Amino acid sequence: MIALLTVLSCVNFALSGNLVQVLQEQRLTTLVSLVQKAGLADALLGGTFTVFAPTNQAFEKLPAATLAYLSNNTQALADILKYHVVPGTVMKSAASNELQVASLSGNKIRFNIYPFNNMAVTVDGVKVSTFDITASNGVVHIIDSVMIPPVGDIVTQLNDNFDFTTLVSKVVQSGLATALKGDNLTVFAPNNAAFAKLGAAAVQKLENDPNMLRGTYIDNVLLYHVIPHTVYSAGLFNRERIRTLDTNAEPLQVSISSGSVYLNLYSRVTEADVSATNGAIHVIDHVMVPDRYYLNLVVG
Template identity: 55%
Template sequence: MIAFLTLAVIVQSAFAGNLVEVLQNDGETTLIALVQQAGLADALLGGEFTIFAPTNAAFAKLPQATLDSLSKDTTALANILKYHVVKGSIHKADASNELQLETLAGTKIRFNIYSHNHVVTVEGSKITHFDLTASNGMVHVIDTVMMPPEGSIVDLVAGNSDLSTLLSKVQSAGLAGALQGDGLTVFAPTNAAFARLGSHVLDNLRRNPTLLKEILEYHVVPHTEYSAGLYNREYVRTLDTHHDVIRLGVSSSGSVTVNRNAHVTKADISATNGVVHIIDHVLIPARYLFSAILGRR
């Protein structure tokens, strides 16, 4: 039996087309057209590679303005396409949670494995079809185009004007260094979210850096949680001193709430060291909800 299986694998490999042909056979016509436009087809035939291949529907999800911009800038297009390619043949069995692989673009992509729904993601994009074998590599089909991250979590917060209050609080609490750790998830409140706390609460937090640090750490999960891995009524422990939990709600439409009142308004912003989800309310650990130090009764 073992000899038969080995022979079957050899025969399958012998008749497998190259990477471009495998993509064609699987119907990834948009990806092939863009690869040809970027002048990368020959490069994909010159070595052994693994391609994380977005479907036509994945490309259709991109804003038209993004597609138009990429069509005019082949260098940027090539960089994004290279971000979907790694050297060597990577099988599904090779993946492990939080594994990072360096791409041809020079930046890394991160695997996450979610046991509860048997989902595997790469940079948050769900892998829908594994192990399409080519004569010179492997193809895994994904449902979303991956965009190279623009920096670390701190870089993303610093670069978003709507998160300037969060940035100042992180700096005041001395947490910027902690947010440079790897494999983190941050639920990032907007400026408006902090404003909802009211001036009295904000003044109390300003006077109590220990409490401020606790509340900010309550927004950080010490592992990577992309949307594809979240489920309704999930409890996730955070980075604060007591490792308090946040409760996630996921509706049938896919919208996500945190502790019931905070809504994720923008999800899955990849960073080099994790992921950021923007939320519209500040999260407060239950132990502090009615604390006099927050000025609440």
């Protein structure tokens, strides 16, 4: 019996084919076409690799202009595709929450595992739908979106976007910029319009907080938007309570309705899963205030 199992194992291995053949067998035709266009097919045969392989539908979700740009710019296309390839073999069993592995592009890919969402596994927020398709020179995991390499850490990305000038100014004022450069963080980032909704009087109180050094208002209002681990939308569930970095660790209440995610019932996530080198950003349309400050800051 042992000898038979050994023979069958060897036959299965022999039939698995190399990485390019496995991608073809899985009918990932768009990916295979782009790999060939970027001149990377031979590279995938020159070693042992783990490929995070987007489906055809994943590429269709890209904006048409983005796909057209990649199709006409082989260097940019190659950089994106290399971001989906990791040297060596990383099986599902080796994945752990917040594990980061270096891709061929030089950027790191972050794993997250969500036990309360049927053990969903994401790479840079993209859900892995099929694991451990073995090839003679590596393994393929199928993913449902195309991963885009992050362009910087959380602070850098907020600072480079004019929609967050108010938030960035408050982060600088409170001296939290260094803290937001730590690893494994999630920021629910209110845009400028969100601060405008808070009202001029409340914003003025934040700016002139007499107890700022003790963190009475500004520090804790900002930290109430920060989670001390990486949470992508695939890891959120209805009625979840997420602990924040607020001094009292006051939690946020998650509500999911008709495909939209709300925090504390009133703050809606308008853009989700913006990957940063040190975590994730979700854009929200209202500033959230801890309950203990609400009457004084917003009403009073």
